[in-house]
Amino acid sequence: MLCLSGLATYVTIVRLTQTEKWVVHTHEVQAALGDVDSTILSAERASSGYVITGSADFLSNFEAATPNIYQALQHLRELTQDNSKQQEFSDRLDGITARRIALFRQSIDLRKTASQNQQGQAEISRRGLPVAAEISSTMQQMRDEEKRLLTVRAGSSRRLFTLAVVVLLITFLLALIMFSVHCRLLSAELEAREQAEASVRESEKSLRSLTGRLLRLQDEERRRFSRELHDSLGQYLAGVKMNLDMFTNSQPADGLLAQAIQLLDQSIAETRTISHLLHPPLLDEAGFSSAAKWYLEGFALRSGIDVKINLPENVGRLPKPIELGLFRVLQESLTNIHRHSGSSRADVALKVFADKVILEVRDYGKGIPRELVENFRAKGTSVGVGLAGMRERVRELGGHLDIQPKLPGNSISVTLPFPQTDKAVNAAAD
Numbered sequence: 001m002l003c004l005s006g007l008a009t010y011v012t013i014v015r016l017t018q019t020e021k022w023v024v025h026t027h028e029v030q031a032a033l034g035d036v037d038s039t040i041l042s043a044e045r046a047s048s049g050y051v052i053t054g055s056a057d058f059l060s061n062f063e064a065a066t067p068n069i070y071q072a073l074q075h076l077r078e079l080t081q082d083n084s085k086q087q088e089f090s091d092r093l094d095g096i097t098a099r100r101i102a103l104f105r106q107s108i109d110l111r112k113t114a115s116q117n118q119q120g121q122a123e124i125s126r127r128g129l130p131v132a133a134e135i136s137s138t139m140q141q142m143r144d145e146e147k148r149l150l151t152v153r154a155g156s157s158r159r160l161f162t163l164a165v166v167v168l169l170i171t172f173l174l175a176l177i178m179f180s181v182h183c184r185l186l187s188a189e190l191e192a193r194e195q196a197e198a199s200v201r202e203s204e205k206s207l208r209s210l211t212g213r214l215l216r217l218q219d220e221e222r223r224r225f226s227r228e229l230h231d232s233l234g235q236y237l238a239g240v241k242m243n244l245d246m247f248t249n250s251q252p253a254d255g256l257l258a259q260a261i262q263l264l265d266q267s268i269a270e271t272r273t274i275s276h277l278l279h280p281p282l283l284d285e286a287g288f289s290s291a292a293k294w295y296l297e298g299f300a301l302r303s304g305i306d307v308k309i310n311l312p313e314n315v316g317r318l319p320k321p322i323e324l325g326l327f328r329v330l331q332e333s334l335t336n337i338h339r340h341s342g343s344s345r346a347d348v349a350l351k352v353f354a355d356k357v358i359l360e361v362r363d364y365g366k367g368i369p370r371e372l373v374e375n376f377r378a379k380g381t382s383v384g385v386g387l388a389g390m391r392e393r394v395r396e397l398g399g400h401l402d403i404q405p406k407l408p409g410n411s412i413s414v415t416l417p418f419p420q421t422d423k424a425v426n427a428a429a430d
Contacts, residue, residue, distance in 0.1 A: 005171045012164035019157040025079070026146045029086075032076040033139045036093070039069040040100060040135065047104040051111045051121060062108065066101060073097060080142070083149070089142045096135050103128045288323040289315040289350070292330060296348060303338045310349040318357060322416050325397050326350075326359050329390050329414050333361040336387075341365025343409055356417045363409040390414070 043065040049058035073094055080086035107124045110117055283291040289311050300307045318326070330348065337346050343365030351358040387403075390412075394401045399416035 005168055008164040008167040008171070012161055015157045015160045019154055022150055022153045026150045029076070029079050029146045030143055032072065032079055033142055035072040036069065036076055036097070037135075037139060039065055039072050040097065043069060043101065043104055047107055051107050054111060054115060059108065062104065069097060069101065076142075083145070086142060086145055089138055089145070093135065093138045093142070096131060096138060100128065100131045100135060103131065283323060283327055284320075287315065287317045288326050291323075291327055292348070292350070295327070295330065296334075299334050299338075303334075305334075305338060305343065306345040307334075308345065308347045310347070312350060312352055315350070315352055318352075319418065321397060322357060322418070325393050325399075325416060326357070326414070328393060329359060329401075329412075330361065332387075332390050333412050337361075337363040337365065341367070341409060354418075356415055359414045359416075360411060362406065362411040364406075365409050367405060367408060367410045368403065 043062055046058045046062035046065055049055065050062060073090070076093075077087070077090045080090055103124055107121060110120050110124065114120065292311065293309065296307050296309055299305070317323075334346065334348075337343055341363045343363040345364055347360070347362040349360045349362075351360075387401075391401050394414055394416065397416050398419075399414060402413045402415075404411045404413065
């Protein structure tokens with residue numbers, strides 16, 4: 001549409017420019033005809049003046065005017081050389097003008113030889129009248145021909161201009177139609193995209209809700225396993241150990257029986273450890289601070305990693321979901337340090353504010369590559385299953401998890417806000 005509009009506009013401008021040129025050309029031809037007429041009249045006046053007065057000035061004026069007549073005729077021929085009909089008129093005008101000039105010269109010669117011959121001058125004047133009339137007629141025909149050509153060319157330009165306007169109008173209407181269709185298609189596409197985005201957001205919301213539910217179910221399952229291990233298997237193992245102890249006291253013990261008792265002691269200790277790790281009783285009974293200290297001491301003994309603890313005094317009880325979330329983040333962070341970082345020491349710090357709590361875990365190992373950290377922070381791309389679980393758990397609680405590269409190692413920071421309802425419940429409980 002744009003190309004068609006541009007072409008129509010270009011053709012219209014070109015034709016209007018050509019019409020303007022032809023108008024100028026017509027005026028130039030008419031001016032050239034006027035020059036021819038003017039030079040002939042100048043020669044005629046000079047000739048008549050010489051015949052009447054015999055003054056040499058008039059004769060010199062005639063001789064000066066004669067070349068101007070031929071120059072004007074030549075200029076007129078050049079202007080009309082693109083039109084064969086006008087060239088015919090120019091040829092006729094050259095011949096008639098030559099005859100007219102010849103009569104002028106006869107009149108001058110007659111004045112030189114017989115200055116009192118009035119009858120001869122009258123005869124020359126009579127013969128010059130039809131020649132002058134023919135010159136005027138020919139020049140008028142040339143003017144009429146130029147006017148006719150101008151009218152034809154102007155009419156052609158007007159028709160072309162009208163056609164160009166019609167083409168532009170049709171193009172504009174088609175462009176409006178296409179624009180309307182495009183707007184409808186674009187609106188449909190945007191609506192479909194909005195629906196797709198809404199579906200994706202709903203899916204993400206459902207996925208997050210499912211993830212939170214799975215995490216809660218996992219915590220409940222851990223609590224149940226912990227209770228089962230402690231209440232059933234732990235009690236059975238303790239009973240077996242008591243019986244073996246009684247048997248050992250009543251009968252001489254041998255090496256195999258002593259070894260069995262040792263294995264039972266280890267099984268009981270491992271069962272308690274697993275039970276506490278799945279869901280430490282201190283977390284429900286004493287809160288996060290006591291459970292974290294117990295867990296960190298055990299972790300340091302088992303892993304050989306020197307853990308520096310910075311917990312504020314008299315933390316008190318935090319909302320249960322926050323305590324559980326902080327403890328799971330602490331577990332996963334220290335597990336990652338033990339498995340992947342190669343660090344020999346770690347720092348754990350807890351900061352409690354009026355509206356939020358911040359847990360920071362820092363290692364001094366090889367760290368996570370900066371590119372993976374940047375992707376995790378910018379796009380949420382996970383660098384591991386453990387971090388993905390921590391992120392979803394923290395997000396479910398309305399908090400924020402961040403990883404900061406350090407030299408050496410990394411720092412994991414978790415910020416969890418205090419819901420107003422939880423703070424009110426805790427204040428009432430205290």
